[in-house]
Every structure is written in C-alpha cells, then in structure tokens.
Amino acid sequence: MNSPAPQPMKQLALDIGLAPVPTLENFVPVGNEAALDHLRLWVGNPQRSPVPTLLWGEGGSGKTHLLRAVREAVREHGAPVGWMDASTHDPADFDERWEAVLLDDVHLYTATQQAAAFNWFVNAQNPAHGSARWVLATSDRPPADLLLREDLRTRLGWGHVYQLRALGESERRSVLRRAADERGVFLGDEVMDFMLTRFSRDLSSLMLLLERLDGYALRTQRAITIPLIRSMLEDE
Secondary structure (H helix, E strand, C coil): CCCCCCCCCCHHHHHHHHCCCCCCCCCCCCCCHHHHHHHHHHHCCCCCCCCCEEEECCCCCCHHHHHHHHHHHHHHCCCCCEEECCCCCCCCCCCCCCCEEEECCHHHCCHHHHHHHHHHHHHHHCCCCCCCCEEEEEECCCHHHCCCCHHHHHHHHCCEEEECCCCCHHHHHHHHHHHHHHCCCCCCHHHHHHHHHHCCCCHHHHHHHHHHHHHHHHHHCCCCCHHHHHHHHHHC
C-alpha cells in the first residue's frame, strides 16, 4: 500500500505571520543606498522638500516596503497620510491634514484611481491652506513608460526618480550568509535552499526568520536544520 503524499507547507500563512513591520531601518539597501538616503533625509528633516519622488523597479526590489516604511515613520510623528494602492476601490477625497500622499503600484491603477491620484497630486502640491505636501509613488517601470493618463504620468516623473534594483540569487544568499555569520550561526546549503524556496524572498522577512531561528535554536540547544525549522513553525 502506497504512503500518502506529504502535504505542502502553507507558505502564504507563514509569510504573513513572519512579515515584520516595514521600517527604513530593516530595509536591506544593497544597491539601493541612494534611494534609502533620500527617504531618510525627507523623513528626518522638518524643512523637507515637497518635490515629488517616484521609486520604480521590478517585483521584489522593495518598493512597497519603503512606501510603508515612510507611512510608519510619518505616523510616528502623529501626522496622517493619504494612501492609495490597487486595492483602494473607493479613494477618499484629498484631506488637508495629510502630511504626505503615498501612491503604491501606480501602474495598476484603474481610471477611477488615476483620477483620484491626479486630484491628490494637484491638491498636495497646491493646497488651499499651508505649504505643499510631498508625493511619494511607486511603479514597476520608469515614468516615461507608464500607461497612465498623461497629466498624471508627467507629474509623477518631474521630481526625483530612483530605480530600485532587486538582489540576484547569489547576492541574496551572500547577504543572508553574512547575517548568519555575524550571529555565529551556521546555515548549510540545504537550509538556505529551504528558506529561499519556502518563505518570502524579500530580505526583511528572511532576516526576521533568521532571528527567530537563531532564538529557537538557542532555546532548544539544537543546530539549525530543516527539521528544526519545521519544529519551530509547528510550535508557533
């Protein structure tokens, strides 16, 4: 009699449970230092410039992480922000209280969302009261290639534009290996393969996974192996 096939691990649920709160501090900036420095300068400067910024790059390059990190940083100072992504089906009207307007994945916007984004952009840059607000947007391509209404597309491209680069496989492994070495943790190749294929591949999530594995291995006095990872996930 044949044994039943092993059940696949629930990757999506695990990814949600392991996802850290995005911050500028837990973003791994390899290759994207200029963009991170720009965002840190804006967030940390009370006299910040209202010139809009667009971050573009392929999936996994960290665009949404950085946008959410800026949202968290502004909120920590007690200021609300306007946020829109492709899931915002009924965008709100522009709010004068917003400190910034954050537009995620603009390349996915519907006609309704594009109209709202244009309205937010114009009101942010030329508000009825107070000084101009910052607009920070993300997309998967440079502004010249965005298939958006022309008045929105040109406005998204006239300020600061940064291309974000996703790490290659060897770079991702190198960063993860270096982080493990700094902790005094040995990650075998099979463990590394398991982590990179079964979990979210963005580095912030992988770093949090490494931190939890290190803590679990210390508590259980065991080396980090695939069975240990499975055991930790079952316990959690």
